[in-house]
Amino acid sequence: MDELFKKDGNNYYVQTTHFVKQCKNIEKKITNAKDDEEIYSIINNNVRYVDIFVLNKNGEVLIKSKNCKERSFDLDSLAKNNNDIDTEEYAIKYNLIDKLDNNRYILFSGTLIRTEHSILILIVPIIIFIVLFFILTNKEIVYIKELCLGLKEISKGDLKYRVRIMGKDEISEIGSSINDMTQKLYEYKQKEKKIERDKESFIMNISHDLRTPLTSIIGYVNLLKSKYSCNDDIKKYIDIIDLKAARLNKLINDFFEYNKLNNCEIKLNKINISLNEFMRQVVTGIIPLCNEKNLKIKLLFPEYDIDINIDPDKMFRVMENLLINAIRYCNIGSEIQLSISREENIIIYITNECDHFNKEEINNIFDKFYRGDKARISTKGGAGLGLSIAKSIVELHNGKIFAEYNGKKVCLKLVLPHK
Known part of the structure; x- marks a missing residue:
């Protein structure tokens, strides 16, 4: 453009x-x-370039051409005007006259613009466009x-x-995507924090659960080391040690089983049964626990x-955990109902x-390390892994498990596919 502006504006x-x-x-x-x-036809096809007569x-x-209104021209005047062009003008009318045949002439009439003005005609719309673009896009x-x-x-x-x-265009969609x-x-960070809190809670709880029976075992072993004249005392202490060791063994087994279910690929050995x-076999195994709390189990099975x-x-472990949990938190002298239905599942x-019982407890009942009884010294509380283990095994079977609380009744619902 600099080169064009340097040219002589009078040169056409x-x-x-x-x-x-x-x-x-x-x-x-x-x-x-x-x-x-x-x-x-030729004249009309080229009228966008030049007027032709x-x-x-x-x-x-x-x-x-069909849009031209002229009816006649002074040929001599046209020729003279072309020879006397004032090149200082912004634009000039330029005519080209030629003989078509012995009786006719052809006239080409067009407007020529000075070079610098033609550049300005191009630049001005560009400047206007740029200004309007920034005004319209400033928002x-x-x-x-x-x-x-x-x-x-x-x-x-x-x-x-x-x-x-702001608005409903593509840029606002970017804003929505950012939010x-x-x-x-x-939510992911909150979940990470919860996992970290669970880990800390687990370390604290498992340390307490493991330390308590160990403390008892050590204490009673020290008593056995002393000299007792009564064999009945020795037998009593041995029974307590055995009970505490069994509890310690169960806690450790639960912990390792939970980690295995969640961190290893478990292969199921499925069979049709x-x-x-x-369910009758599972119930038979927990009858003694029911008798301890004077509980009845009512079976509502289809014929x-x-x-x-x-x-x-693995499913035996699930049902055992669920029923033991029901026994542990069931009111003394009440009834546990066990029923089966076949619908879509x-x-x-x-x-x-x-x-x-409350809503928070029913929502958290299957969370790992969660125990309904907050007192760590309670004889009810386990390691808080039993229901988590049950949930993991059910999910391995492509099933689901839920808990509902209605009035004074807790209902654990286990949903399994037919096949």
Whole structure:
């Protein structure tokens, strides 16, 4: 553009040369035309480049484009004006006259613009476009800067920060995506914190659970080392040691089983069995525990057998854990109901009466290390892994397990697929 501006603005050589060349190409087509109708067609096809007229010797218009209004021209005056062009003007009317045949002339009439003005005509719309572009997009640019500032705040660790959503265009969708991403990061971080708290709680709880029986064992062993004259005392202490050792062994076994279920690939040994008979065998094994608390177990099974494809050893552990939990927290002298139904899936219900239960406990009952009884010295509490182990085994069978609390009744619902 600098080069174009340096050129002499009065020199129309380039424009006129191009104009004449263009006109000659059109004139050649007109000369080869078969009739006036074809000439008329050629004129109309090129009217966007130049105005074209076919004149007689007197300058009267014989053929012209359909939009032209001129009826005649002074040929001498046109020729003279071309020779007396004022090149200081912004634009000039340039005419090219040529003889078409013995009786007709052809006139090409066009407007030529000075070089610097043609550049300005191009530049001005560009400048206007740029100005309008910045005016119209200024709002979006400001919003993009706001999103960038928001991202900087989020990157500092403020996952509660939310960017402002403005409008419903693509940029606002970016803002929504930033908020969604931040929310998910916040939830993930909260989950990580909960996992960390669970680990700390586990270390504290398992340390207490392991230390308590060990302390008892050490104490009673020291007593045995002393000299007792009464063999009955020795037998009593040995029984206590045996009980504490068994409890310690169960805690350790639960811990290792839970870790195995959640951190290793477990292969299930599934077989087809009668669920009715399987449940009766489980119940038979926990009858003594029910008798200790004066509890009754009511079986509500259908008359027909329900076949199921499960790993009986692992599922036995599930049912045993669920029933022991029901016995542990069931009101003394009440009843535990065990029922089975077959709908889209096979559903097992374990229902028992339980006082002093709340919504938080029912929601957390399957969480690892959670125990309904907060007192660590309570004889009710286990390691808090029994129901977590049961849930893991059920999920390995592509099943689900839920807990509901209605009034004074807790219902554990186990859902298993047919196959």
